[in-house]
Amino acid sequence: MNSGKKGVRKMREKSQVDDIDRSIYDIRDEEKDAYRMEEGLTPEIVDKLSKEKDDPVWMQQFRLQSLQIYNEMPVPDWGPSIEGLDIDHIATYVRPNTRMQGSWKDVPQDIKDTFERLGIPQAERKSLAGVGAQYDSELVYHNVKSEVEAEGVVYTDMESALKGEYADMVRKYFMKLVTPRDHKFAALHGAVWSGGSFVYVPKGVQVSIPLQSYFRLNAKGAGQFEHTLIIVDEGASLHFIEGCSAPKYNVANLHAGCVELYVKKNAKLRYSTIENWSKNMYNLNTKRAVVEEGGTIEWVSGSFGSHVGCLYPMSILKGEGARMEFTGVTFAGKGQNLDTGAKVVHAAPNTSSYMNTRSISKGGGISTFRSSVVINKEAKKSKSAVSCQSLMLDSESRSDTIPAMDIRTKDAAVGHEAKIGSISDDAVFYLMSRGMSEEDARALLVSGFADNVSKELPLEYAVEMNNLIRLEMKGSIG
Amino acid sequence: MTDMIINKLPSKTWNWLKVNETKLPWDMEHTTVLPEENVAVKEEPVHFSIQGEGEYSSKKFNIHAAKDEQITVYMDYTPENKLAVYTNLTLEEGAHVRLIQLQHSKEDSLVYNTIQGSCEKNARIELVQVYLGKGDIYSDTAIDLKGGKSSFKSDIGYIGEHTHVIDMNEVVNHFGRCTESEINVQGSLRDGAKKIFRGTIDFKTGASDSVGNEQETVLMLGEDVENKTVPVILCSEENVVGNHGATIGELDEDTLFYLASRGISREQAEDMMARAGIERLKSLIADEAFIAMIDQELGGDGI
Numbered sequence: 001m002n003s004g005k006k007g008v009r010k011m012r013e014k015s016q017v018d019d020i021d022r023s024i025y026d027i028r029d030e031e032k033d034a035y036r037m038e039e040g041l042t043p044e045i046v047d048k049l050s051k052e053k054d055d056p057v058w059m060q061q062f063r064l065q066s067l068q069i070y071n072e073m074p075v076p077d078w079g080p081s082i083e084g085l086d087i088d089h090i091a092t093y094v095r096p097n098t099r100m101q102g103s104w105k106d107v108p109q110d111i112k113d114t115f116e117r118l119g120i121p122q123a124e125r126k127s128l129a130g131v132g133a134q135y136d137s138e139l140v141y142h143n144v145k146s147e148v149e150a151e152g153v154v155y156t157d158m159e160s161a162l163k164g165e166y167a168d169m170v171r172k173y174f175m176k177l178v179t180p181r182d183h184k185f186a187a188l189h190g191a192v193w194s195g196g197s198f199v200y201v202p203k204g205v206q207v208s209i210p211l212q213s214y215f216r217l218n219a220k221g222a223g224q225f226e227h228t229l230i231i232v233d234e235g236a237s238l239h240f241i242e243g244c245s246a247p248k249y250n251v252a253n254l255h256a257g258c259v260e261l262y263v264k265k266n267a268k269l270r271y272s273t274i275e276n277w278s279k280n281m282y283n284l285n286t287k288r289a290v291v292e293e294g295g296t297i298e299w300v301s302g303s304f305g306s307h308v309g310c311l312y313p314m315s316i317l318k319g320e321g322a323r324m325e326f327t328g329v330t331f332a333g334k335g336q337n338l339d340t341g342a343k344v345v346h347a348a349p350n351t352s353s354y355m356n357t358r359s360i361s362k363g364g365g366i367s368t369f370r371s372s373v374v375i376n377k378e379a380k381k382s383k384s385a386v387s388c389q390s391l392m393l394d395s396e397s398r399s400d401t402i403p404a405m406d407i408r409t410k411d412a413a414v415g416h417e418a419k420i421g422s423i424s425d426d427a428v429f430y431l432m433s434r435g436m437s438e439e440d441a442r443a444l445l446v447s448g449f450a451d452n453v454s455k456e457l458p459l460e461y462a463v464e465m466n467n468l469i470r471l472e473m474k475g476s477i478g
Numbered sequence: 479m480t481d482m483i484i485n486k487l488p489s490k491t492w493n494w495l496k497v498n499e500t501k502l503p504w505d506m507e508h509t510t511v512l513p514e515e516n517v518a519v520k521e522e523p524v525h526f527s528i529q530g531e532g533e534y535s536s537k538k539f540n541i542h543a544a545k546d547e548q549i550t551v552y553m554d555y556t557p558e559n560k561l562a563v564y565t566n567l568t569l570e571e572g573a574h575v576r577l578i579q580l581q582h583s584k585e586d587s588l589v590y591n592t593i594q595g596s597c598e599k600n601a602r603i604e605l606v607q608v609y610l611g612k613g614d615i616y617s618d619t620a621i622d623l624k625g626g627k628s629s630f631k632s633d634i635g636y637i638g639e640h641t642h643v644i645d646m647n648e649v650v651n652h653f654g655r656c657t658e659s660e661i662n663v664q665g666s667l668r669d670g671a672k673k674i675f676r677g678t679i680d681f682k683t684g685a686s687d688s689v690g691n692e693q694e695t696v697l698m699l700g701e702d703v704e705n706k707t708v709p710v711i712l713c714s715e716e717n718v719v720g721n722h723g724a725t726i727g728e729l730d731e732d733t734l735f736y737l738a739s740r741g742i743s744r745e746q747a748e749d750m751m752a753r754a755g756i757e758r759l760k761s762l763i764a765d766e767a768f769i770a771m772i773d774q775e776l777g778g779d780g781i
Contacts, residue, residue, distance in 0.1 A: 078490035078498070343492075372495055377702075395683060395716040402491050405707045407726050410698035414726040416709065420681075422716045 025118075025245045025276060025305075037093035039221065043067060046191050049093050053159060053194065058171065066180040066190025073184040080308045080337040080366070085282045090254050092192040094136040094219040100157055101141050111135050118245065120214050128241075130155045132213040134226055137194040148207060154200040155211055158227050161198035170198060173229055177260040177288045185256045185284040189225050193258065196226035201236040201267075210239040210272075215257070217246040217277075223254040230261045230269065237268040245305065248278035252307070255281055261289035263297050265319065270298040272456070277305035279335055284310050293319030293348075300456045301328040303340050312370060314343040317351035317379075328357040329453040331469065332365030332397070341370040341403075346379035346412070353383075358450050359390040361397035368400040373407075373414065380411040390420040391449055393442075443470050479503050484590065485618050485647035488678050489712055497674060497708050500645050502590060502616055504560070505534045512537040523550035523765060530557035539565040543573035543601070552768050554580040555611070560588040567595030567603060571625065578606045578763055582775040587613030599625030599654070606762050609636035609665075610775040614643040621650050623657040623685075634663045635759045637752055638671030638703070649678040652685035652718070663694040664755035666748075670702035678710040681718045688715070692722040695755070699728065699748050
């Protein structure tokens with residue numbers, strides 16, 4: 001028995017960590033942009049972008065105000081370093097050589113092939129109520145099933161929503177939850193946002209199958225700044241899935257999207273994300289939900305890609321009895337610094353929140369779980385529980401947990417637990433004694449460790465997530 | 479007056495939470511520096527009562543435990559004004575230091591209590607801190623477990639009342655192999671008391687087979703209390719185990735009902751549970767006179 005365990009340890013000492021196979025995601029299309037904005041960020045560039053997108057006047061002004069805020073705000077003095085990100089070398093707007101289509105056959109072949117490889121049209125046929133596919137700065141495909149549309153569900157691109165029938169609604173809600181003053185990259189988003197989806201689910205409508213938006217950034221040295229605005233009206237429910245990927249380049253790319261979710265009285269929204277950006281990406285995304293009386297927000301989040309990631313979905317439990325659940329897994333491999341977690345503010349009585357996360361670090365990767373739980377004075381009888389577990393797969397890597405709790409009422413119950421550890425040699429040895437290779441045994445144990453997220457995803461996405469873990473674990477005996 | 483930046487979190491988080499550090503105004507120019515104390519080999523426990531002098535005063539202790547020596551030091555703080563106490567702990571191989579501190583200072587007083595310690599191979603620090611005073615307490619502890627199999631155990635108990643501030647920061651750096659740390663914090667807050675506890679267990683590269691545990695329990699008893707808890711684990715070593723847990727809230731209804739069925743009122747029950755966190759620490763203190771001081775500060779005869 002002991003010699004077996006020693007064998008495991010010995011193998012680990014001798015082996016090397018290989019690069020992972022990301023061939024599906026790393027295929028680059030030749031850039032045939034219809035339009036590519038010059039690099040950098042100036043009032044002239046923002047103005048030009050606004051004109052290019054034919055913004056209404058208020059949006060033109062909003063963009064310029066946001067730019068001013070961006071220039072005034074400091075870079076955060078906490079979290080991962082973003083020194084490698086030079087906004088002067090980022091093209092903030094790249095329009096592909098097609099307009100948005102309602103049928104895949106009208107999408108240019110190379111772009112269509114990319115989404116085919118990513119499995120988006122197939123998923124749409126099998127298990128989705130609607131799909132939006134963004135390529136660089138604009139949506140190239142958007143479609144929603146007629147039966148969902150017939151129930152009054154609106155699922156469209158942000159640009160159409162901004163100018164069409166829902167213009168007033170968009171103006172009422174756009175960047176009111178995440179304001180440009182929130183942080184520097186929210187201000188950047190306000191200045192140069194492009195693309196994204198607008199969803200409105202009318203009162204009482206239950207959308208039983210998910211909607212999905214997929215964001216693909218193909219252009220080298222570019223930024224993607226899509227805006228997602230979802231309003232789930234009283235008593236309605238929705239599951240929205242967001243996916244993202246990009247091929248790897250040797251220069252920095254930037255993603256600074258923004259997601260604003262409004263969950264009305266007794267409504268329910270599940271927001272699932274599988275993030276698989278390339279490992280030259282700075283993912284500085286902002287997501288926030290406000291939940292009214294009796295409403296529920298559920299976040300399911302898998303973070304696998306990016307060079308640097310800062311992602312902390314925030315929930316504001318504004319109405320009595322509102323609840324939030326966050327389930328997340330983060331896998332930081334070689335060259336990655338992923339700072340992820342969640343924030344919740346309990347601002348009304350009888351609200352509840354639960355965070356359940358897993359972080360895995362491997363091959364020199366850095367993963368940080370960061371959270372905040374704030375229970376305001378008026379949030380009597382509220383409850384919050386946080387559970388975070390981290391797995392270190394080698395000693396080149398790093399794993400930190402930085403949770404914070406700020407409790408301002410005595411009538412609250414708050415629990416927190418965290419654990420950092422490594423894969424048990426006993427478990428690996430047991431699986432190897434049953435005929436598994438060490439690599440497979442470790443991959444299986446890591447998949448099991450991340451089971452909290454995969455079981456919350458639709459089957460296709462759970463399979464994708466497990467495949468990602470398997471890819472990441474390939475050659476991980478080190 | 480200078481703003482001292484104290485109680486820094488080793489790894490910053492969101493600034494809006496206001497937990498990254500504390501600014502403590504201090505009049506350096508008018509601080510009375512009290513005589514420094516050097517504590518080395520002592521067979522009997524050493525007692526220090528520190529009251530301070532003038533509006534601002536400071537005092538430094540150097541506690542040096544030579545190889546395989548054991549030292550026990552008791553400190554009790556009863557200042558009427560503002561007092562800063564700096565304690566350096568240096569432990570050579572196999573040394574063992576027990577440091578027991580009691581703050582029972584006067585209303586409107588302030589204590590800034592700093593401990594820095596380092597442990598060589600097989601050395602151990604046991605720290606017991608009891609904060610019962612009517613004044614504010616700022617406490618900053620940093621321990622380096624440098625040598626293999628060195629260890630640190632910290633037990634903190636407090637009762638915060640009125641508008642008192644209890645602001646604590648405890649950092650344990652695990653450098654050596656097979657090092658162990660354990661932090662237990664238990665306290666209660668009444669009225670408008672404000673408390674923040676930052677606890678960091680940092681496993682440095684090379685600290686393989688080390689274990690760190692941190693547990694905090696906060697009993698919230700006042701309508702205007704504020705509690706902040708930041709339990710951090712930093713880890714750059716694979717074969718370690720780090721755990722932290724926190725429980726924050728008021729007495730649950732089941733416990734209250736049970737105690738009520740035994741004739742204990744809500745007020746008595748709350749008082750009893752608040753004292754329980756301190757009673758636990760008394761069992762870690764051998765000195766009867768010191769325990770008597772704690773009992774006197776707690777008042778009453780308990781239940």
